[in-house]
Amino acid sequence: MGQDRVILPGFGQPLNDNLPTIEKEEGPYKGQRRRFPHALRDSCYSVGVSVRERRMLDFINKITDKPEWERKVFDEDIVSKWRSEACEHSEELDDYYLSAAMFDYCLEELRDKAAHFKDSQMVSVYDSETAIVKSDTAVSSILAESLRSNVRVLEDVPDHLKDWHPGSDQKVLDLLHPSLFPLIHGRSRALPYGTVPLDDCARLTGEGEVVVPEFDGYHIVQREDISLPEWGHFQWLPSNVEFDKDGTPKIVSYINNLHHRQHKELYGTLEHFVAAAIPLWNECLSWDHTRLRIEFRGGSDRDFYIPDGVTFTPDEDDVDSPEKVRPYTFQEAYEDEDISATYAYEKWVRKTRVFAEREPEPFQSRRQWEENVGHRAVDLQAQFATCGMQVIFKLANIHLTPEEPEYDGGTWHIEGAMNEHIVATALYYYDEENITPSHLEFRQAMDAEDFTYRLPQNEYASTEIFYGIENEEAAVQMLGSVLTKPGRLLAFPNVLQHRVQSFKLADATKPGHRKILAMFLVDPYIRILSTANVPPQRKDWWTEEVRKVPRFRSLPLELFNMITDEVSDFPLGWEEAVEVRQALMDERGALIDHTNDEIEESTFSFCEH
Numbered sequence: 001m002g003q004d005r006v007i008l009p010g011f012g013q014p015l016n017d018n019l020p021t022i023e024k025e026e027g028p029y030k031g032q033r034r035r036f037p038h039a040l041r042d043s044c045y046s047v048g049v050s051v052r053e054r055r056m057l058d059f060i061n062k063i064t065d066k067p068e069w070e071r072k073v074f075d076e077d078i079v080s081k082w083r084s085e086a087c088e089h090s091e092e093l094d095d096y097y098l099s100a101a102m103f104d105y106c107l108e109e110l111r112d113k114a115a116h117f118k119d120s121q122m123v124s125v126y127d128s129e130t131a132i133v134k135s136d137t138a139v140s141s142i143l144a145e146s147l148r149s150n151v152r153v154l155e156d157v158p159d160h161l162k163d164w165h166p167g168s169d170q171k172v173l174d175l176l177h178p179s180l181f182p183l184i185h186g187r188s189r190a191l192p193y194g195t196v197p198l199d200d201c202a203r204l205t206g207e208g209e210v211v212v213p214e215f216d217g218y219h220i221v222q223r224e225d226i227s228l229p230e231w232g233h234f235q236w237l238p239s240n241v242e243f244d245k246d247g248t249p250k251i252v253s254y255i256n257n258l259h260h261r262q263h264k265e266l267y268g269t270l271e272h273f274v275a276a277a278i279p280l281w282n283e284c285l286s287w288d289h290t291r292l293r294i295e296f297r298g299g300s301d302r303d304f305y306i307p308d309g310v311t312f313t314p315d316e317d318d319v320d321s322p323e324k325v326r327p328y329t330f331q332e333a334y335e336d337e338d339i340s341a342t343y344a345y346e347k348w349v350r351k352t353r354v355f356a357e358r359e360p361e362p363f364q365s366r367r368q369w370e371e372n373v374g375h376r377a378v379d380l381q382a383q384f385a386t387c388g389m390q391v392i393f394k395l396a397n398i399h400l401t402p403e404e405p406e407y408d409g410g411t412w413h414i415e416g417a418m419n420e421h422i423v424a425t426a427l428y429y430y431d432e433e434n435i436t437p438s439h440l441e442f443r444q445a446m447d448a449e450d451f452t453y454r455l456p457q458n459e460y461a462s463t464e465i466f467y468g469i470e471n472e473e474a475a476v477q478m479l480g481s482v483l484t485k486p487g488r489l490l491a492f493p494n495v496l497q498h499r500v501q502s503f504k505l506a507d508a509t510k511p512g513h514r515k516i517l518a519m520f521l522v523d524p525y526i527r528i529l530s531t532a533n534v535p536p537q538r539k540d541w542w543t544e545e546v547r548k549v550p551r552f553r554s555l556p557l558e559l560f561n562m563i564t565d566e567v568s569d570f571p572l573g574w575e576e577a578v579e580v581r582q583a584l585m586d587e588r589g590a591l592i593d594h595t596n597d598e599i600e601e602s603t604f605s606f607c608e609h
Contacts, residue, residue: 003193008529011190011209014216015231015419019525033376035525036285036423037495039414040595044495045447046477049128051468052357053294055097056106058480059086061125063110064134065483070114079107095357105293105360112365122280124287126480131287132442132492133280134482139428139489143272147430147517150266151175151395165396166582171404175395178236179581179588180257181537181572185233186212188534189570195532199261201254204535205542205571211529213419232417232591234584238390238522240532241274247381249274253532255393259541273517274391277426280491281521282378285424287493289373293360296466299455303462304353306330312352318342355465380524390522390530392422397515400435400505409502412443413592415494421523422494427516432486434512438503439481442496445599448475452605460606471607474600486514497599539571 009015019034021042037044049057063069063082072078086098086106098106117123122135154175163180165172174180182188189208196204215231240253251271254260260267311327319325319338330349333339364372380389398407416422427440446469455463464470467477481501482490492498505512522528536542572580 005192006190006533008527008533010185010213010235010419011211011529011533015213016215033525035421036523037288037493038418038421038423038523039495039497040418042495043447044444045450046129046444046479047290047292048296048446048451048467049292049477049479050294050296050358050466052095052099052102053128053292053360054468054478054480056102056293056360057126057128059098059103059106060110060113061480061482063106064113064123064125069110070117073107073110073114099357099359101359105363108363109293116366120279120283122283124283125482126442127287128292129287129290129444130493130495131284132482132490132496133283134491135280135489136485136487138276138280139273139430139487143269143276144430144487146265146269147273147428148515150263150269151515153263154395155397166585169404171398171400171407173397173399175397176255176258177394177396177581178256178392179234179584181577182256182580182584183211183235183237183529183534184537184580185235186210187570188537190529190533191535196253196535198252198254201260201531202536202538202541202545205537205545207535208533211534231419232584232587234417234580234587235419235529236392236416236520237534238392238420238520238528238530240388240530241271241391242388243381243385247385249278249381249389251391252388253530254536256531256536257538258393270393270517270519273426273428274519276428276489277491277519277521278380280426280489281424282380284491284493285380286375286378289375291369291373294358295361296358296463298466299463300459301456301461303356303466305356306349306352307354310352312339312345312348314339314342315344318344350461355462358466384524387524387527389524390528392416392420392520392522394518394520395516396518397513400512402505402509402511405508406504407438407500407502410500411592412497412499412596414497414595415520417588417591419528420520421526421528422520423523424491424493424521426489426491426519426521427484428489428519429484429486429514429516431515432513434506434510435514436503436506438484438514439501440484440490440498441481441501442479442492442498444477444479444496445602446475446477448602448604451475455606458607463606469604471604473603475602475604476599497595537571538577539573542571 005012007013009017021033021035021037063073066072083103087096087100087103089096096102113123121137122133124131124133126132155173163174163177164170165174165177188211189206190211191204191208237256239251239255241249242252243249249271251267251274255267255270258266311329312333313327314325314333316322316325324339328336328339333345339345369375370377400407415425451463451469460471469475469477479496484490484500503514
């Protein structure tokens with residue numbers, strides 16, 4: 001019996017073939033998850049998290065950064081100190097950083113998180129609508145040292161061979177980057193049958209059919225019609241990961257730009273990192289129900305009150321008799337139609353009124369909340385035991401020097417384009433020296449139109465205060481930031497925009513660095529073209545294979561190099577690969593700009609109905 005032809009998005013089926021996140025149509029999949037949400041494909045709007053709740057989330061995040069936090073949350077002396085610090089009134093905020101009720105809720109939640117941490121060794125933060133998951137113990141010191149050791153061969157190369165990331169002023173050194181030798185539409189080749197072997201992958205270089213993707217006009221992306229640069233002309237190539245009988249992940253197709261025969265130990269190390277990331281990916285992808293700690297059931301001028309003892313005295317010109325010029329309580333003035341109709345009264349109300357701050361809802365444990373919302377936990381190893389997963393790997397170092405002492409930070413972005421279907425990221429910070437603390441910052445778009453139409457005409461002041469937003473400002477909510485320290489494994493879903501905050505040398509007279517491993521999880525519901533389908537496209541790998549052929553092996557090296565240099569169309573040499581990378585980066589830069597413009601140009605217009 002012959003093999004089935006490979007059918008994947010862009011290769012035998014439309015590149016934009018789409019599925020709902022949850023199947024609503026009648027049939028065997030009704031009510032089931034069909035794919036994970038993606039910020040570019042879906043709306044992924046925040047329903048809005050209040051200013052006060054974001055302070056609660058910030059407090060919980062900072063407490064869970066403390067050493068032995070899971071023990072300290074049960075130590076009443078330590079908790080008392082935290083309470084006195086957190087419940088102080090702030091003139092800058094014109095509020096308590098945390099009210100007593102907010103602190104009590106945070107403490108209950110921290111103790112609940114501590115119980116979960118005891119079993120899982122990870123903690124979710126900023127988890128009102130999504131979850132950012134961090135763990136400082138998921139990666140053992142032995143595994144971390146294995147990564148440092150096995151990456152050294154990628155670092156210890158002559159200066160002229162170092163691949164400094166374009167535009168980074170020689171601050172970002174790429175050790176392994178998916179933008180080099182990516183899938184190129186209209187040029188790259190994929191095998192129509194079978195798969196590329198892991199060990200002898202370069203032997204198949206040049207084989208297969210040219211990938212010329214087609215679009216299906218009937219499957220239109222929810223956010224807008226299909227257009228570049230959302231899909232683009234390139235695709236990062238993931239590696240296929242399968243599970244052994246005991247659930248251990250195994251990389252079964254080559255990592256793009258990392259030769260398996262030369263880096264077999266690093267492959268094994270990266271398999272262990274995938275295993276460490278899976279529980280964190282499970283957690284952040286499972287978070288598909290909103291869990292607000294402070295609900296907003298208002299949205300009108302009734303959300304304000306006038307403090308007791310404050311009175312209003314009308315102007316003589318606004319009343320019909322001198323006897324009426326006297327102090328009125330708010331209720332008295334409100335009930336007097338002549339007084340309440342005056343501009344002076346309206347101005348006094350707006351100046352004097354106080355927003356009735358909301359306190360948290362009654363606390364629900366994680367288990368109670370999951371039961372109430374019908375929570376469906378994701379288990380990648382169990383759910384995809386047969387078909388496996390696809391992961392894209394990246395290794396990069398940031399180097400600072402006394403001459404270049406500061407890293408300016410990154411831009412707001414989502415990982416990948418739509419054809420990569422990246423649904424979650426895992427970052428591991430495996431080495432750091434002589435740099436200041438750095439954070440990864442997160443934000444999410446809000447639905448400006450929904451906010452506009454849920455409010456009475458011109459009664460939006462309480463909504464602005466509650467959410468910390470302003471009329472005519474961008475409908476974007478800053479969620480918070482997470483410390484990225486050595487030894488930390490961090491995971492988050494690809495529905496949040498993120499950016500690296502700036503950092504610099506701690507001692508400006510000495511060099512410093514930080515080193516990062518990034519792993520991008522392709523939606524396991526949507527298999528895409530990978531290194532199992534696309535043979536290596538590197539001319540240097542191909543040349544090594546050609547040299548093994550007896551009649552070429554016998555040639556003098558100089559003559560052999562002259563022959564292979566004449567091969568110019570395919571596979572790609574280094575100079576052309578760099579040009580392709582620049583084209584890909586230009587395309588992705590346009591995507592980032594397009595997405596950010598779309599988000600930042602969507603503004604609240606509360607006066608319009």
